[in-house]
Amino acid sequence: MGVVIKPKGQVLERSEKMQLKRVGKSAVRRPELRQTVIALCASVLMFSCQPVAADMTDKQFEERLRSYLLAHPEIVLEAMKTLSERERRAAQTAQITKHADMFEQTPILGIGPDAAPHTVIEFFDYRCAPCKALHPKLQAALKDHPTIRVEMRHLPILSPGSERGARFALAAKNVGSPAKYRSVHEALWTLKGPLQESTFEKIALEHGLDWPAVRAEMKSDAVSERISTNRDIAVDLQILGTPAFVTPTSVSFGGTDAEALVAGWLGFRSHQP
Structure with missing residues (x-):
């Protein structure tokens, strides 16, 4: 200013x-x-x-x-x-630095090249309509910026169904593979109906997953810990809604202007090694 x-x-x-x-x-x-x-x-x-x-x-x-x-x-x-x-x-940067390891984790689910040198973390909820509306615009805006990767992290806060959906997706990853995780995520991302067990079973079987194993994994400590960690980070960074985007030096909240978001992210690159 x-x-x-x-x-x-x-x-x-x-x-x-x-x-x-x-x-x-x-x-x-x-x-x-x-x-x-x-x-x-x-x-x-x-x-x-x-x-x-x-x-x-x-x-x-x-x-x-x-x-x-x-x-x-x-x-x-x-x-x-x-x-x-x-x-x-x-x-804010000092708070983000406490969680710097989230930028170093292996890319699994997101937008942009896996090998991009700069990572933005997106916290999302399967019941977040603005998250879903923003993504096509983000994909288009990031096409000209292959040095940026938006990696998605579950932050189920909008409803009990949000957490059930996050648990199902993470369980599919743990039982299956990153590829299975991405395909299950896409099914949940485009789902119009309720996030409930009968729906999860149908999706699991359609994608060749062992449903009993996935259902058991949904209640596992590993899945619970992943969700709890994401929530702890959100609380520490004062993230109260989705979509929220975190760079090593900033926290921003999604709207409808993907170009403005990406323009802001271009400025953080000089702060990353």
């Missing part, structure tokens, strides 16, 4: 005044923020259209800075907003 300077003498909106008061209180409580804001404002002054004389004393500079801030008090608010966003991003 760039610093926005209003014309001299322009009256601040009431909401801006309230935010400015909060900024002032925050700066008092946190001296390091006050020093950062002063430095930012000084930088703006130094590079403004009003040149700083080389022989200006510290006192003269401080007086000029004070005058500038009195004329443009909203710049403090803008600077604090910028600083707050930087701090938020840094904190």
